[in-house]
Amino acid sequence: MKRNRPLNIEKRKDILKAAIQEFYKNGFEGSSMDAISKEANVSKATVYNHFKNKEELFLEIANILKCRLDESFKYSYNKSKSINKQLTDMARKELDFLSCQENITLIQIVTVVMIQKNNIGEKILAQMTENCMLMTAQWFEEAKKDDKLDFESSSFLSTQFIGMIKSFAFYPQLYGAPILSKKEGEKVIKAAVNMIKTTYGK
Amino acid sequence: MKRNRPLNIEKRKDILKAAIQEFYKNGFEGSSMDAISKEANVSKATVYNHFKNKEELFLEIANILKCRLDESFKYSYNKSKSINKQLTDMARKELDFLSCQENITLIQIVTVVMIQKNNIGEKILAQMTENCMLMTAQWFEEAKKDDKLDFESSSFLSTQFIGMIKSFAFYPQLYGAPILSKKEGEKVIKAAVNMIKTTYGK
Amino acid sequence: MKRNRPLNIEKRKDILKAAIQEFYKNGFEGSSMDAISKEANVSKATVYNHFKNKEELFLEIANILKCRLDESFKYSYNKSKSINKQLTDMARKELDFLSCQENITLIQIVTVVMIQKNNIGEKILAQMTENCMLMTAQWFEEAKKDDKLDFESSSFLSTQFIGMIKSFAFYPQLYGAPILSKKEGEKVIKAAVNMIKTTYGK
Amino acid sequence: MKRNRPLNIEKRKDILKAAIQEFYKNGFEGSSMDAISKEANVSKATVYNHFKNKEELFLEIANILKCRLDESFKYSYNKSKSINKQLTDMARKELDFLSCQENITLIQIVTVVMIQKNNIGEKILAQMTENCMLMTAQWFEEAKKDDKLDFESSSFLSTQFIGMIKSFAFYPQLYGAPILSKKEGEKVIKAAVNMIKTTYGK
DNA sequence: TATGAATGAGTCTTCATTCAT
């Protein structure tokens, strides 16, 4: 008699969930396939059936994050909207992404490895690129062409703008600070937009 | 024939140096006492004679960083200096600290562990506090009292100001970006100071 | 070519046998899991798959002894048999148990740890209770009620009687003396029974 | 300025005392020179100055026990004293020795090693011989010649007699039972003497 | 003599990974 066991794909999800939990708590090196399989309620061999090895399992998680990032940051300059509105939209998009605990957790997991100067660290680092910054820089470039803002370097400005968001909503959270409330978030957005407008507005 | 036995204190330094190197590359969990002792050219037991265990060794390194941080961030409001000058001084102090590769390395080492949600991570996190932010917040408070700046929350402003530095000179470096050149640094300082003055100056 | 893989249960037996051998020679502290696994022709990790740790492995062996003890000492007073016969039977049962080298070996292993005043020593000590003495004391009690023997304390008498056996057949063997021959054994039994009868018989 | 430090011989005593404590708790293998030196408040090197190595230190302790044993068991047959009196004296001598906790402790320490079937175990075993039994056997021989007792084998009788004492006052204590009270002791002596007299008296 | 420091070998235990079922 075989019990109605969760399907292949269910197990895969269980494993990924367990792995995220473990990597979150103990990092890549500190997590063991043993602990992950136990946490996922599957045999260790099953983990290996789904993922070639520990690194691959980690890379899969990193990939989940990458996909979410790629999805999240897509905006382009729109002549018919005001600068204010567009800046606000961009900031909010960034903030929305960072206001999801799951995203923060994934970022924490991956960050820890990216900082490392070893093999897998470099591998992950290469794979992750700051889409957000690039997108925003592009937007600023267009705004400049459209004669709405005045500045020298778009990438510099992009770093300033996004940095002003992240200084409140990302970097502290990286180290464990609580996610911003809706209200706090709006305040941060307004301040960032205002600062850009005041400093670089025409 | 007796070989020139290096002194106790020399070995301790060698061990710390080797440990920093290892932790930098592989993080806490990924580094082995074996590798550290080999790197330091001492026997493993010698490492244990100097440091009770791996965690203690790590905490010692974290402590080195903490001491440097405590030393580095000391400024108070000075009525006889211009706001511009003082903001610039503070920014430069921060930047100087972050322009030292050794400091960045130490921060990277400690950050990786601080992000972790396990025992030692929490321990380290508790021990490290953001002196810089507190100092700067205090300074802004005084500037407000002195009627030179106008704003609501000093801690908010402090996060904005320091965040503007760190967005260029710290967070990217955390992920491996090169340290800012002298010229780039000055540009960042000027931009940050300017932004604060423009936005909150009276 | 696949080698004839011995079954799980076989390996377990091999490990236990090897462990007994090691503990016999070197005691708990003096035996290494390395030596045990080598002796058992399995990898060290396999030993850990079967037994959580060294202590658990030892406790399993202690448990084997305990089971044998529990099995061996079961007799109750029988009105229809003569005192002489019953005393002789009890003594012989005890002696039979002690005439098995395997039993002596197990006792030696466990004794060494029981004498120790540390954690595992106390644990083992608590687990082992002298069934034999209790059973015999009960028997004497019944014999007294049946008006066949006259004495004050049954536990005192029990200690005397069993002590007289053990003085020849157990304590010397503990220290390495050879097991009693059949003939010697019978002589010891006769002397013990005789002494009890002569001294306390009615 | 050199502090008034305890003399050589004091340290030696401290070390021995500490070693006894450690060996008592953890046996030979389980005790570390580190723990012993710490317990004795001397440096590890000092321990090695006094005793060549761990084994030698242990053997010294075994020797202390041996000396005490040799001192304690000296009696010879005395025609002018009654059998009763002499048996009682012998028994009491044995009991006195076993009523000293320090002696029991030493015996426990040494026993653990003697039971072991390894190098040092055999060494210790060879060194320790049962003086008491030999002395008593001799005494019985004389008593037989003097026509006061009737039996076949003096060594058998000796084992019975001493065994009757030890069954109450030694073997249980080996496993941790409390030392007999004065009153209990006298009862044991009387019972043992009585049994011999009743069974083998002329 | 006393000691702080050093060390090679060894201890228990865990790990990532494989394989036959």
Add this chain to the structure above:
DNA sequence: CATGAATGAAGACTCATTCAT
């Protein structure tokens, strides 16, 4: 696919012993 069992290699930490001062 899923798994229980197996393993070589490595990890943290301890030990008995030595040696220069």
